Amino acid sequence: MSDIAVLGAGMHPWGKWGRNFVEYGTAAARAALADAGIRWQDVQSVVGADTVRCGYPGYVAGATFAQALGWQGARVTSVYAACASGAQAVNTARAQILAGMADVVLVVGADSAPKGFFAPAGGDRPDDPDWLRFRVLGATNPAYFALYARRRMALHGDTVEDFAQVKVKNAAAGALNPYARYRTTVTAEQVAASAVVADPLRLLDICATSDGGAALVLSSMEYARRHGVPDPVRVRAVSTVTPTYPRTVLDLPDIATDSAVAMDPAVAMDSAVAMDPSPPGFRAAIAHAAYEEAGLGPEDLALAEVYDLSTALELEWYEDLGLCGVGEGAKLVREGATALGGRLPVNASGGLASFGEAVPAQAIAQVCELTWQLRGNAGERQVAGARAGITANQGLFGHGSAVVAVR
Known part of the structure; x- marks a missing residue:
C-alpha cells in the first residue's frame, strides 16, 4: 500500500x-x-x-x-x-x-x-468539444443531463418519481450539513412542482452553480x-483513468467525452438506446482502477460521495461503482439503501444537490466529507462504523476521478 x-x-x-x-x-x-x-x-x-x-x-x-x-x-x-x-x-x-x-x-x-448555466470560457474555440456542444448542438449542461435521464427511462424503466427521490434523500442529508448552500428538506411533490428545465428533469433535479x-x-x-x-x-487510491472508446468504424466527434462509453460501433450505429457497453464505460473504469489500487471492492465501503449533477446521474454512479447491478440504481433508492441510515449511504454530505458546483473545490470537498465521516465526527449525518469510502467525479474531455479513503 x-x-x-x-x-x-x-x-x-x-x-x-x-x-x-x-x-x-x-x-x-x-x-x-x-x-x-x-x-x-x-x-x-x-x-x-x-x-x-x-x-x-x-x-x-x-x-x-x-x-x-x-x-x-x-x-x-x-x-x-x-x-x-x-x-x-x-x-x-x-x-x-x-x-x-x-x-x-x-x-x-x-x-x-x-x-445560470456554465458556458465555455475564453471565447470562440471551434476545436474545443465543450464549445461545440453548446454552439453546434445547443446542448447546455441540463440538456445533456436530460439525455442520461431519458436513456435510463428507456433502458431500465426508471421514472421521474425515482429521480425525485434522489433529491429528497440528498436534501435531507444537506439539511444537516453546515457547509451546504441549501439546508432545507424537500418533498417529492416539491420536485414535481418545480419548473421543467430539460425534460424529464425539473429545476430541483439539477444542481446549481455556486461559490x-x-x-x-x-x-x-x-x-x-x-x-x-x-x-x-488515509488516502489509499486515486484513479484518474481516461475512457476506452473505439473509433475503428465510426469516426465519432468528441462532442462531450464526459459521456464516453466503450461500445460496439455496429450497435451504436443501429441504435443509441440499444448500446451494450463492453468493456465497461468510463465511470465504471474510473471506479475499477480505484478499487484495484486500493485492494478493496464495493463490499468494503461504508459510504460514497458521487458527482450528482442531476438526480438521474447519481443512479448511474450506483451501478458504475458496483453498488448494484446495471439497471438497479433506482431500486436502491426505493429501498432507502443509499439514504442516511441505509446500508450504504451515498452523498451523506448532501451532494451537489445541496452544495451546487464550485468546480475546482467539489472533488476536494468530497474527500473532506470522507475524512470527517471516517473520523466519526460528521455530527448528525454520521455514518455508523465508517471505515472506508469512495468519491467519484467526472470532468469534461475525458477527465474523471475516484478517491478511496480508509481508517
Whole structure:
C-alpha cells in the first residue's frame, strides 16, 4: 500500500456570496491547517485546483493561494481537469509525498461561479468539444443531463418519481450539513412542482452553480506519526483513468467525452438506446482502477460521495461503482439503501444537490466529507462504523476521478 495521511480538512460554506474565489480558498486552507494542528510555515508544497472563470489568478491557483497565505518558500503547483480538478490536485500532492519531494502538502480549490448555466470560457474555440456542444448542438449542461435521464427511462424503466427521490434523500442529508448552500428538506411533490428545465428533469433535479472552497492537509504516514497522529484517515487510491472508446468504424466527434462509453460501433450505429457497453464505460473504469489500487471492492465501503449533477446521474454512479447491478440504481433508492441510515449511504454530505458546483473545490470537498465521516465526527449525518469510502467525479474531455479513503 502507498497510503498518505489526511491531517486536516477545511471548507468555506457554499453559496452565492459574490466575492473573490481567493477569499473562499484561503478560508478553507486556514480551516484545514487549524484542523491539522500545523502552521502555514510548516507546509512544504501547495497544490491549487484551477478555475477558468476567475481570470489569470484562477489559472495559477497554487501560486495565488500561496501568495494570499503569505510567501514562505513552499513549492507551488496548479492543475486543471474541469470538474475532476480537485482530485487531480490530491493526486499531485500524493505523488509529491510518495516521491519524497514533500512531507506535508496543502491542497486547495475554490470558485466564484456565474449565475445560470456554465458556458465555455475564453471565447470562440471551434476545436474545443465543450464549445461545440453548446454552439453546434445547443446542448447546455441540463440538456445533456436530460439525455442520461431519458436513456435510463428507456433502458431500465426508471421514472421521474425515482429521480425525485434522489433529491429528497440528498436534501435531507444537506439539511444537516453546515457547509451546504441549501439546508432545507424537500418533498417529492416539491420536485414535481418545480419548473421543467430539460425534460424529464425539473429545476430541483439539477444542481446549481455556486461559490465555495475546500482544502486538505496531506502528509506522509511518517510525518503523521511524528505529529502525534498514529491512526489518521488515509488516502489509499486515486484513479484518474481516461475512457476506452473505439473509433475503428465510426469516426465519432468528441462532442462531450464526459459521456464516453466503450461500445460496439455496429450497435451504436443501429441504435443509441440499444448500446451494450463492453468493456465497461468510463465511470465504471474510473471506479475499477480505484478499487484495484486500493485492494478493496464495493463490499468494503461504508459510504460514497458521487458527482450528482442531476438526480438521474447519481443512479448511474450506483451501478458504475458496483453498488448494484446495471439497471438497479433506482431500486436502491426505493429501498432507502443509499439514504442516511441505509446500508450504504451515498452523498451523506448532501451532494451537489445541496452544495451546487464550485468546480475546482467539489472533488476536494468530497474527500473532506470522507475524512470527517471516517473520523466519526460528521455530527448528525454520521455514518455508523465508517471505515472506508469512495468519491467519484467526472470532468469534461475525458477527465474523471475516484478517491478511496480508509481508517
